[in-house]
Amino acid sequence: MIGVLLPYIRKFQRSAESNDLIDRINYQYTSTILGFSAVMMAASQYIGKPIQCWVPAQFTRMWEKYAETYCFIKGTYFLPNDTLANDYYFDKDATRVGYYQWIPMVLFFQAFLFFLPSIIWKMFNESCELKIKELAAVSEQSRKVKSTLSDDKTKSTRFAKYFFNKLVFRNESEVFKKSSSILTSGKFLPLLFIGTKVLYAINILVQFFILTYFLETKNMWWGYETFLDLLNGREWESTGLFPRVTMCDFAVMQLDAIHNHTIQCVIVFNMLAEKVYIFFWFWLVVVGAMTFISLFYWVFTFFLSSVGRNFVFAYLSGTETYEDEQEKGSGLADRFVDRFLTSDGVFISRLVQQNSGDLFVANMIEEMFALYKQREEEKASKKNDDLPQSKKLEDELPSPQRAVSENLTSEDEDEIDSPDTTATLPR
8 A cells, every 4th residue: 555655655745845844744744644544543443343342142143233333323431430339320421432433534634734734835826926836846856866066066056047037037027017016025925934834833723622622631731641641550441531441322112112222332443543642642742843933933034134134145155256246345245135036035045945955055046146246237237328328428528627627736736827816907
């Protein structure tokens, strides 16, 4: 079975570059674990024999099968150990166990909830010109194929040109600008990404409520307490959680009267369900902690623009082009980050760095900055060529007064006689 699913799993992993590791733990690994658990539990229910009941001797084989099917569908109730010893009345509805029939379907539903934010992320990302799936497909070979440094340099340069052209189209295309102001704001992708992480965080909280309500534990920390109970030897006989032995009441109508029966059943299914749900509870705690930390990290990096600028400058630092512009004080690097890359470009650069490494993103940013400088110089030259001829001559030639002041030196000024202020005008 695993061999049949392996090609699909590998294909699924190749599309996992449009987000970070925490997102993949949520929608890929967790949903896979839940889906596999649901299949395993469904197989135990519908292929195996999830419940076995002890019936009176007069029951035929057909009656026994009917009783077990009825008790499995209707549900059973847990009888605490001290009930018979103390002979007190208890509420059967309060100890009813009716969740085990729905475990496979609820697990599938929980797996879908983990996958839902990923669907929303990919759906809205497709409406943006900067499709991260396409950008990741261009850069993923550098991570998966072993190559030399020169090959990595070539791949990162090729990706930089591809990424640069995408940003140019996003920033300058009139058709794209008219589509939506949100898409061209330069903040669409990080806002969408943070919104997706908020959905992942909300989903974690919803999952805890589902477990608490579905298992009827009335305590959100039941997983930790059940684990401690198992360590201390206090099992289901006392706690009533995932009971193995339960009771079932049913009536059989015959011609003369209605006969009520109470039989004892063994739910073998709950032995597996207990291990699955305790593991899943602790898995939720770990994944939830990582999800909230990741959410705070991305919010911090987005709302502090200096963090994104420093991220890009850290890779540009030491390059010849960047150092020359810093010495000139041209501010080209600041415009490259704030006006050209914007928050979208910085965000994609961070994802590329997480998926392809520091060397790849360093070469990429260096190449993009060089292309940006060249494009800005071409735009300035074209703007100068478009000026009227008289305007260009006026800009190139200094004014007469300025020319005289520039050509005269201090020695020339001494040779020129100042006018005689004592001379009188002719009468």
